[in-house]
Amino acid sequence: MRNVRVVGVRTSWRTVADGEFFCPDCGGDRNYLRRAGRRRLHVLGVPLLARGDARPVLECSACHGRFGLDALDHPTTVRLSAMLRDAVHTLTLALLAAGGTASRTVRETAVAAVRAAGSADCTEDELLTLLAALAADTGPMTGTYEAATGGHCGHQGLDPCGTALAIELHEALEPLAPHLAPAGRESLLLRAARIALADGPCTPAEREVLATAGAALTLDPDDVERVVAAAARGTRYRG
Numbered sequence: 001m002r003n004v005r006v007v008g009v010r011t012s013w014r015t016v017a018d019g020e021f022f023c024p025d026c027g028g029d030r031n032y033l034r035r036a037g038r039r040r041l042h043v044l045g046v047p048l049l050a051r052g053d054a055r056p057v058l059e060c061s062a063c064h065g066r067f068g069l070d071a072l073d074h075p076t077t078v079r080l081s082a083m084l085r086d087a088v089h090t091l092t093l094a095l096l097a098a099g100g101t102a103s104r105t106v107r108e109t110a111v112a113a114v115r116a117a118g119s120a121d122c123t124e125d126e127l128l129t130l131l132a133a134l135a136a137d138t139g140p141m142t143g144t145y146e147a148a149t150g151g152h153c154g155h156q157g158l159d160p161c162g163t164a165l166a167i168e169l170h171e172a173l174e175p176l177a178p179h180l181a182p183a184g185r186e187s188l189l190l191r192a193a194r195i196a197l198a199d200g201p202c203t204p205a206e207r208e209v210l211a212t213a214g215a216a217l218t219l220d221p222d223d224v225e226r227v228v229a230a231a232a233r234g235t236r237y238r239g
């Protein structure tokens with residue numbers, strides 16, 4: 001038998017919200033209850049003085065572990081997969097915009113990359129339609145950029161790094177970076193570089209997209225160079 005303590009502080013909890021999170025103890029996506037607590041001084045089991053609010057917690061519905069609200073900073077695996085899928089999709093579009101879509105190998109490599117990242121029903125038509133819509137949004141580029149790309153075949157006339165696409169690239173990649181190990185971030189870049197390299201060496205525009213992506217993924221410029229060089233070697237071996 002437990003004795004009733006003469007004097008003590010007890011916390012009464014109530015549920016204020018629920019949702020899904022990545023439980024640090026179970027290591028998976030679980031439902032949680034967000035619980036707010038109120039502390040009261042008890043004397044002989046009778047609640048007397050309010051002693052303020054307890055720190056709110058998330059309670060896992062599976063293991064009943066309790067965690068601080070910062071547990072929500074970690075995305076669920078479902079959310080993380082969606083972020084990865086979007087990141088690859090955006091990065092692929094940026095590279096196609098930079099390098100053009102005239103090469104069939106490029107188009108096939110791009111579709112394969114997007115499919116492998118989770119958009120299993122992605123088609124060439126879908127990517128080309130999106131690119132056309134982007135070109136209509138951002139308008140044709142003028143001057144230096146055209147010259148810099150040397151009229152690369154199939155070039156869409158987009159400025160991949162000065163426009164909405166560059167912003168989208170940052171928006172898609174930056175939130176992902178803290179949740180991926182360095183190897184995971186490099187592997188994203190490696191797959192992207194293979195698209196750029198599918199029709200020959202990187203153009204300056206493609207290189208710029210890869211550099212922007214690398215920066216958004218918090219990779220050092222040296223590491224970006226190394227990954228792109230590795231992709232180039234791999235592509236040559238494959239060819």
Ligand SMILES: [Zn+2]
Nearest residue numbers: 023026060063
């Ligand atoms: Zn749990």
